[in-house]
Structures are given as C-alpha cells and as structure tokens.
Amino acid sequence: MRLPRVAYFPDSFHEVNGVAHTSRNFVAYAKRHDLPFLCVRAGNREPALEESGNLHTLELPRSVASVGMEKDLSFDPVFWRHADLIEDELRRFKPDLLHMTGPSELGIFAAYFAWKLQLPLAASWHTNVHEYAARRLTWLTSLIPGALGDATGEAIEGGALDLSMRFYSLARVLFAPNTHLCELLAQGTGRPCHLMQRGVDTTLFSPWHRTRNGEPASAENPFILGFVGRLSIEKNVALLPRIQQALTEAGIPVRFLIVGHGAEEELLRRELPDAIFTGVLHGAELSRAYADMDLFVFPSHTDTFGNVVLEALASGVPCVVTPNGGPRFIVREDETGFVRNDDEFAGTVASILRQPERLAAMRRNAREQALHYSWDAVFDRIYAAYRPLLCETTSAGASSNPG
Numbered sequence: 001m002r003l004p005r006v007a008y009f010p011d012s013f014h015e016v017n018g019v020a021h022t023s024r025n026f027v028a029y030a031k032r033h034d035l036p037f038l039c040v041r042a043g044n045r046e047p048a049l050e051e052s053g054n055l056h057t058l059e060l061p062r063s064v065a066s067v068g069m070e071k072d073l074s075f076d077p078v079f080w081r082h083a084d085l086i087e088d089e090l091r092r093f094k095p096d097l098l099h100m101t102g103p104s105e106l107g108i109f110a111a112y113f114a115w116k117l118q119l120p121l122a123a124s125w126h127t128n129v130h131e132y133a134a135r136r137l138t139w140l141t142s143l144i145p146g147a148l149g150d151a152t153g154e155a156i157e158g159g160a161l162d163l164s165m166r167f168y169s170l171a172r173v174l175f176a177p178n179t180h181l182c183e184l185l186a187q188g189t190g191r192p193c194h195l196m197q198r199g200v201d202t203t204l205f206s207p208w209h210r211t212r213n214g215e216p217a218s219a220e221n222p223f224i225l226g227f228v229g230r231l232s233i234e235k236n237v238a239l240l241p242r243i244q245q246a247l248t249e250a251g252i253p254v255r256f257l258i259v260g261h262g263a264e265e266e267l268l269r270r271e272l273p274d275a276i277f278t279g280v281l282h283g284a285e286l287s288r289a290y291a292d293m294d295l296f297v298f299p300s301h302t303d304t305f306g307n308v309v310l311e312a313l314a315s316g317v318p319c320v321v322t323p324n325g326g327p328r329f330i331v332r333e334d335e336t337g338f339v340r341n342d343d344e345f346a347g348t349v350a351s352i353l354r355q356p357e358r359l360a361a362m363r364r365n366a367r368e369q370a371l372h373y374s375w376d377a378v379f380d381r382i383y384a385a386y387r388p389l390l391c392e393t394t395s396a397g398a399s400s401n402p403g
C-alpha cells in the first residue's frame with residue numbers, strides 16, 4: 001500500500017511546549033523519510049509556503065487580535081482570514097487525510113476542511129484542557145465557600161472535558177500519549193485510540209554533558225534539584241518552595257535549577273531566592289542544565305506525557321513525579337524514579353540524596369531506559385494507524401469513479 005499524503009495541523013510549533021516539540025519532530029521524521037507531508041502552522045511572519053522534496057510547509061501569521069494563552073502561545077479569533085490560502089494549498093497537495101492536535105484555530109480548520117473535502121480526520125490529544133481550565137479558574141472557585149466551590153470546580157472540569165470529547169469525536173482515529181488517556185478518549189468518543197508516545201534525542205540529552213565535579217554535597221556545593229517546563233499553576237510549581245524548605249530543615253543542602261518561564265516565575269523567585277533561573281534554554285545549554293541535575297522534580301498533575309521527564313532520564317537524572325498524568329507511565333519505580341503524592345516529595349528526595357550509591361545506580365538505570373526510545377518508532381506506529389483511513393479514502397475514490 002502506498003504511503004498516505006498527510007496534512008498536519010499542529011496547534012503549536014515554534015513555542016516551548018510538548019505539542020510543539022512533538023510537532024517539530026514529526027516534521028523532521030517526514031523529511032528524513034521523504035514522506036508526502038504538508039504542515040499547516042501558525043508563525044509570526046507573512047504567509048509563506050516552502051517546499052523541500054515531498055515536505056510542504058504553509059506558515060501563517062497570527063494577528064494583533066490574538067488572545068494570549070501563555071507567554072509564547074496565543075489564539076487568533078480572526079485566523080479565518082487564511083481560509084482561502086489553506087484551501088488552495090490543500091487542493092494542490094491532495095492529502096489522503098488530515099491530522100489535528102487540538103481545539104485551536106488550526107484544529108478547527110482541520111476539522112472544517114476534512115468535512116468540506118470529504119477526507120478522513122485523525123486527531124492526537126496532547127493537552128488536558130479540562131484540567132487546565134479548572135486550575136486556571138481556581139481564583140474564582142476559591143471565592144465560593146465550602147462544598148459549593150468544590151462542586152463548581154468539578155463542573156468546570158467536567159464541562160470542558162465533555163466539550164473536548166465532542167470535538168475529538170469528529171475524528172475517525174485518535175492518538176494519546178498514555179494508556180489511561182487512550183481509554184478515556186475511546187470511551188468518551190467511541191473512536192479507536194492508539195498510543196502516540198514521545199521519543200528523545202539521546203545524543204543531545206546525555207550524562208556526557210555534565211560539567212559538575214563529583215565532590216560530596218555541602219553548603220558550598222549543594223545537590224541540584226531540577227525543574228524544566230512552563231512556570232504555571234497547572235504545573236503545580238508552588239510545591240517546589242515547600243520541598244526546599246523541608247530539605248533545608250532536614251539539613252540537606254539543595255539548590256533548585258529552574259528552566260522555563262511563565263506566570264508563576266515571580267512567586268518562585270520570591271520564595272526560592274537561592275535558586276538558579278535560566279529562562280528558556282535550547283540545544284547545548286539545555287543539555288548541560290539537565291546533566292548537571294542530581295534529581296529531576298516534576299510535580300505536575302496535568303501533563304499527558306512529560307517530554308521533560310524523558311529528557312531528564314536520557315541525561316542520567318532520576319525523576320520524582322506525581323501519580324496523575326503521563327509521567328507516571330515513564331519512570332520505573334525505584335529504578336529510574338519515584339511516583340509520589342505531593343506531601344511525599346520532600347521525604348523521597350531526602351531519602352535518595354542520603355544514599356549516594358543508590359542514586360548513582362538510578363542515574364545509570366535512567367540513561368539505559370531512555371536509550372530504548374526513538375522518534376522513528378513513535379511515528380512508524382502513527383503511520384501504521386493511518387492505514388485503515390487510507391483504505392477508506394481509496395475505497396471512496398473507487399466507488400465515486402467506477403469507470
């Protein structure tokens with residue numbers, strides 16, 4: 001069977017987040033294997049169409065009317081002005097299927113053109129929008145006393161989840177980064193769902209990039225606890241100062257290395273005055289930051305996978321994560337990390353830092369585990385899941401043109 005011609009509509013590409021990271025690697029995979037692939041994405045320049053072999057890219061600017069969702073992510077309510085450009089390119093490219101990543105302006109376009117051109121639609125779930133909605137509105141629900149406030153928060157989350165399921169049910173096949181979400185999507189939409197996990201560059205992220213010496217920890221040379229990601233309320237970063245305080249009271253010298261930006265940065269700088277804040281890092285600088293950590297602390301309850309956890313493991317850094325979300329499916333308990341509730345983080349970190357030989361073994365295990373992940377394997381499975389959709393397209397074409 002021939003390879004499908006895929007038109008991909010990511011809701012994030014140039015930004016610093018998991019969706020963008022996965023999308024950039026998907027495009028790189030298509031280019032590496034010379035697959036017929038069109039990526040329609042948002043950018044900050046004039047509309048531009050680029051072609052390189054079988055890879056086509058249509059980049060369209062967001063407008064000044066865009067609403068900020070994060071420091072580097074926004075939603076453009078007038079993105080519809082690009083409709084004719086997108087349709088022209090779709091008709092020229094002649095895709096067999098469209099693939100969207102979420103309910104953004106790009107995802108809405110993908111669903112619309114799949115309907116208009118009578119093409120099958122695939123969709124991958126990358127963000128727990130319903131949980132984000134509930135956490136972003138805690139300022140409101142906290143003003144409502146007692147059980148009514150809790151019920152309001154649950155209603156917001158439940159309503160956002162229902163809307164998300166309705167949107168994703170427009171697709172013929174779904175993808176999610178962990179088995180729990182796959183089951184949730186399949187049940188909520190009645191559509192088949194396949195795993196779409198993440199890969200990691202084990203050359204870029206490696207213990208070989210470590211620059212710190214092996215001297216014992218002391219007040220002058222503390223353990224380095226790392227966090228990489230968006231500094232926002234849904235990442236539960238407010239737990240980091242609590243961990244620092246508990247470890248300091250226990251007499252364990254630690255210092256946080258925090259990579260990223262976001263709305264909670266001011267709070268963290270105030271409560272962690274000795275922490276190292278690097279902002280967003282890329283390439284070799286990011287590699288060194290990971291490798292110089294002793295433990296990776298990731299208290300998010302909303303991440304669907306946790307690319308940063310996989311990058312930390314590849315750097316030889318064990319991870320402590322929560323029992324909610326995707327990261328718990330990555331770490332191997334007591335081998336490459338720990339799955340703990342919020343109030344258990346500090347005790348777990350203290351325990352492992354007091355056992356240098358065990359920590360060294362976990363560092364080796366973390367690296368070994370990460371070596372089994374590759375982006376090619378991830379996207380090979382995506383293309384395998386496309387095959388039934390290609391059969392549908394071929395059959396529809398044959399039935400509409402019997403002669």
